Amino acid sequence: MDFATLAVISLAALLGPLLALPQRWHVPVVVGELTAGVVLGPSGVGYLRPGNGTFAFLADIGFALVMFVAGSHVPVRDPGMRAGLRVGALRALLVAVLAVPFGLGIAALFGTGHPALYTVLLASSSAALILPVIDSLQLRGTPVLELLPQVALSDTACIVALPLVIEAQRSGRAALGALALTACAAVCFVLLRHLERTGSRRRLHRLSQNRKWALELRISLTIVFLLAAVAVRTHVSIMLAGFCFGLVVAAIGEPRRLARQLFAVTEGFFGPLFFLWLGASLDLRQLGRHPSFILLGLLLGTAAVAVHAAMRLTGQPASLGTLCAAQLGVPVAAATLGSQLHVLKPGEAAALMLAALVTIAAAGGAGSLAARAAPTNAPATSQ
Numbered sequence: 001m002d003f004a005t006l007a008v009i010s011l012a013a014l015l016g017p018l019l020a021l022p023q024r025w026h027v028p029v030v031v032g033e034l035t036a037g038v039v040l041g042p043s044g045v046g047y048l049r050p051g052n053g054t055f056a057f058l059a060d061i062g063f064a065l066v067m068f069v070a071g072s073h074v075p076v077r078d079p080g081m082r083a084g085l086r087v088g089a090l091r092a093l094l095v096a097v098l099a100v101p102f103g104l105g106i107a108a109l110f111g112t113g114h115p116a117l118y119t120v121l122l123a124s125s126s127a128a129l130i131l132p133v134i135d136s137l138q139l140r141g142t143p144v145l146e147l148l149p150q151v152a153l154s155d156t157a158c159i160v161a162l163p164l165v166i167e168a169q170r171s172g173r174a175a176l177g178a179l180a181l182t183a184c185a186a187v188c189f190v191l192l193r194h195l196e197r198t199g200s201r202r203r204l205h206r207l208s209q210n211r212k213w214a215l216e217l218r219i220s221l222t223i224v225f226l227l228a229a230v231a232v233r234t235h236v237s238i239m240l241a242g243f244c245f246g247l248v249v250a251a252i253g254e255p256r257r258l259a260r261q262l263f264a265v266t267e268g269f270f271g272p273l274f275f276l277w278l279g280a281s282l283d284l285r286q287l288g289r290h291p292s293f294i295l296l297g298l299l300l301g302t303a304a305v306a307v308h309a310a311m312r313l314t315g316q317p318a319s320l321g322t323l324c325a326a327q328l329g330v331p332v333a334a335a336t337l338g339s340q341l342h343v344l345k346p347g348e349a350a351a352l353m354l355a356a357l358v359t360i361a362a363a364g365g366a367g368s369l370a371a372r373a374a375p376t377n378a379p380a381t382s383q
Contacts, residue, residue, distance in 0.1 A: 001054040008047065012036035013272030029267075030275050030328065031360070034353065037279020050281040062274025063336065064228045064242035065266040067159075070329050071246020072262075074127050074152045077253060084142070088149030091311050092123075095154065095324075098307040099123040106303065110296050112345055116165035117334060121352065122304045124158035124330035125151040129360065130323060137371040139320075147320050156247070158330050163237045166337050177234030184230055185244035188223055192252050209257065217261040220249070239333045278332060278353075281339055286347030287354075297351035301358025319370040326363035331356035 016032035040048040050056065096119075103119030112118075130151050134144060163174045195201045201216075208215035227241035249258075287293050308325035312318045331352045338344035338352075 001052050005048070005055075008040070009273055009276055010269070012040055012276060016272060016275075030271075031357065033272050033275035034279040034282075037276035038282060038284060039279075040276070041280025041282070043280075043282065043284040048276065048280040050277055055277060058270070059274045059277035060228075060238060062266070062270035062272075062277070063333075064224055064238045065262070066271050066274055067239045067242030067329065067333075068224055068246040068249075069262060069266050069271075070127060070155075071243040072249045072259075073131055074155065074247060074250050075131065075148055076152070076247065076250045078148060084146030085149045087146040087314075088151075089153055091146070091314055091316060092150045092153040092157070094314065095150075095307050095311065096123040096157075098310055099303075102303040102307060106296070106299055109299075110292065112296075112348060114344075114348075117162075117338075118300060120158050120161050120165055121300060121327070121330060121334060121355065122307055123154060124304075124327045125154040125308070125324050126326050126328040126330070127151050127155045129326045129328050130363070133323065133326070133363070133367045137367055139367075139370055143317055143320055146316070147324060151324055154324070155329065156243075159239065159243050159333070162330055162333055163240060163337065166334060167341055167343055173235055177231070177236035178240060180234050181227060181231055181236055181240055181244060184227055185248055188227075188245065189248045189251060192248065196252055205257065214261060216258040217265070220245075220258060220262065221265075237333065237337055239329075239337070243329075275332075278336060282335065282350045282353060283347070284350050287350050290345075290347040293345075293347040293351040294354065296348070297354030298358060300351070300355035301362075304355065304359050305362045317370065317373070319366040319373065322366035323363045323370060325359045327356050327359050 013033055013036065015036045016029035019032035019035075020029045037048065038044055041050060048055070050059075099119045099122035102122055103117075104115045106118050107113065107115035131148075134147075160178065163178065167174065192201070195204075204215055207213070224242060224245055227245055228238040230236075231238045231241040304327060305322055305325045309318050309321040311321040311324070335344075335349040335352045339349050344352075
């Protein structure tokens, strides 16, 4: 890997913002980045080689940072979380229960042997996708306050469960590793909250701002990489390391300057590089050789939309239930981990991403419907 390759990656990553430019489409930026990776990878022209050690390591950094940003977007401190916690938690639980028979049935139909994995995928929601849609469409009212904890709980629970189900025969070791990582994240929370309460963090912020040292960014990256190192040593995905620290930062309160810096580092380079690597890793030719997996992806996506939309029976608007079906982080993690661990069948990783695209398309349309149906005098959610 050389600078010419990095230049091509940076240029190709611009396809994401270009596709996301028309706001009425509600196309996430990552869709264009994944597409660029597919075109430049073995499924296309073969320029990008996902097996390259440097490329894969940079992608791992991007993976950890993407999940860190996703965790930091979970509205842990939002009063709306507490206001709708009981209803949101109940709906998240009901979605998980409904996902079980669908996961079992789809796994049996295609003979993949991954019922638990499919159940987690069907039950998941992506806070990193759904919350920006809510903000951009300015959705308000009690149903939205109930939606926030539903999405946050589903996202968190499914990300924690994924490493346990994707390699079920080693779930005991994975559980111990997850506990060790959670304990490390808890220590980070206690220390950082102490710095916040004593005013040390604000003094550090002023010093960093005055001297242009970006100390908060340096410290945050150090913690992310240390937790990633713990994850690697304990045989847990770095996905969980990034997400756990993101939750810690969300619980304490992310300074705006740090948020801007992290956005620049992640969304400007490492995030797009990761999604291009993931796109290059998806061998779509396998879907051509195993066309049944195209049906698998469509069924998984449709089932995910169905189990979330079923919350209409509990009083949730169908448009908001469908919006909750949007998923990205968990399918991306499943495709990445499954490819790295060689536990997915040829073409199955691409099928998981196809399912995610189905939910994103459905959620985009549902968001537009929810915005048109929203009352103008509804109370605003806390931001």
